[in-house]
Amino acid sequence: MNFDLTEERQMLQDTLRRFLRDRYDTETRNKILASDTGMSADIWNELAELGVIGALFTEEQGGFGGKGFDIAVVFEELGRAGVVEPFLDTAVLAGGLVADLGTDDQLGLIEEIIGGTVQLxxxxxxxxxxxxxxxxxxxxxxxxxxxxxxxxxxxxxxxxxxxxxxxxxxxxxxxxxxxxxxxxxxxxxxxxxxxxxxxxxxxxxxxxxxxxxxxxxxxxxxxxxxKAFDAIETRTAYANVASTAETLGAMETACTLTKDYMLQRKQFGRPIATFQALAHRFSDLLIEMEQARSAVILAAGHLHADRKERELNISATKNLIGRVGRLVGEESIQLHGGIAMTQEYELAHIAKRIVMADHRFGDVDHHLERFIALSAA
CATH class of the missing domain: 2.40.110.10 (Butyryl-CoA Dehydrogenase, subunit A, domain 2)
Structure with a gap:
C-alpha cells in the first residue's frame, strides 16, 4: 500500500513547513504566549491566506480538503512548529459542526472562517x-x-x-x-x-x-x-486525528532537537551521541516514532469508516500516542539535561505540548477502557 502524499497534500505540507520555519520561532511564540489574546492575529490571517483553514473543509463545504489525511498533514506541521493558534477549535470542532449541521444561513459562516475573519x-x-x-x-x-x-x-x-x-x-x-x-x-x-x-x-x-x-x-x-450527539462524537473523532497528528509533529521536533544536541554536546572529547548507552536510548525513540506515525495514518484512514471501526482506531491511536508521547517527552528532556527546562529553549514548550495533549479528548487510560468496551460490543 502506498502511503505517499498526493501532489496537492505534498504542496500543502511544503508550503506550510516553509512558512512556519521562516515565521514561527521560539522567540515569536514566547511573545504570543505572553500576549493578552494568547494568539497572533497576523499569523492567523497569513495562514488563512495560505489556505490552511480551507484544507480542513471539504469542497462541498467551501474548502478543498477535509479528509483525514488533509487534517493530519496540516496538524503535523502545526505540531512540528509548536503553533498555538486555535485552528483545531475554530475549524475542526466548532466550524466542522456548523458545516455538518448548519442551515443555509448558518453555513454562511464557513466562508468567513476559511477566510480567517471569524473564529469559533x-x-x-x-x-x-x-x-x-x-x-x-x-x-x-x-x-x-x-x-x-x-x-x-x-x-x-x-x-x-x-x-x-x-x-x-x-x-x-x-x-x-x-x-x-x-x-x-x-x-x-x-x-x-x-x-x-x-x-x-x-x-x-x-x-x-x-x-x-x-x-x-x-x-x-x-x-x-x-439529536446532536452523533455529530459531536464524529467531530471529536476528527479532533483526535488532528490532535494525534499535532503530537506526532511535536515528537518529531523533540527528536530532532535531541539528536542535534547529542551531536554537539561533548564529553571526554567526543559527542555524547557516540556513547552506546545514549545511542540505544535515542534509537528506541525512533522506533517508537515509526509506530506512532503508523497509528496516526491508521486513524486518518479510518476517519470515514463506520462508527465502530472509526472509534476503535481513534481510541487505539490516542492510547498509543499518549504512551509514546510521554516517553519521547521524558527521554528528550533527560538526554538534554538542564537546558531542556529553560523557556527560551524550544524543547521546553514542545515537551509540555506533547504531555498535555494526552489530557484532551481522553487520556491513555480512558481510551484503553473505551477500546476494550467497543471491542466487546
Missing part, C-alpha cells in the same frame, strides 16, 4: 463531565420562538477570541443520555453570557463560560432538537 469555540465540556461526551447538564428550554440556555462550560478553548460559541445543551433526558443533547450557535456578546479566561500550560487560552438565561432564537439551533 466549542463549549461542550463541563466541570464534572471529564471525558464523557454524553454528560451535559447545561439546559436549553424552548419558550415560543426562543431558546433559553442556562449552565456552565469548562475549559472552552479560544472562548475569549471567538465571535460565536457552538454550545451543547440538554433539551430532554438524563445527564448521561446521548439522546436529548442539542447544539446552538450563540454570539459571544449575547446577554447573560460571561467568559472568565486563563492561559493554558501548553499554550493558548481557555475560559470558564457561564450562561445565565442566555436567550437565542430557535433558528440558532444546529440540526434537529436533541
Amino acid at each position: 469555540a466549542f463549549a461542550h465540556g463541563e466541570a464534572n463531565s471529564r471525558y464523557d461526551l454524553t454528560r451535559v447538564n447545561t439546559s436549553a428550554t424552548e419558550k415560543g420562538d426562543e431558546i433559553v440556555i442556562s449552565g456552565r462550560k469548562s475549559v472552552v478553548v479560544n472562548a475569549e477570541n471567538a465571535d460565536h460559541l457552538v454550545v451543547s445543551a440538554r433539551e430532554s433526558g438524563d445527564q448521561w443520555d446521548a439522546e436529548g443533547i442539542s447544539l446552538f450557535l450563540v454570539p459571544k456578546d449575547a446577554k447573560g453570557l460571561t467568559v472568565q479566561g486563563y492561559a493554558l500550560l501548553a499554550g493558548g487560552r481557555a475560559a470558564e463560560v457561564t450562561f445565565d438565561d442566555v436567550t437565542v432564537p430557535a433558528s440558532a439551533r444546529l440540526g434537529a432538537a436533541g
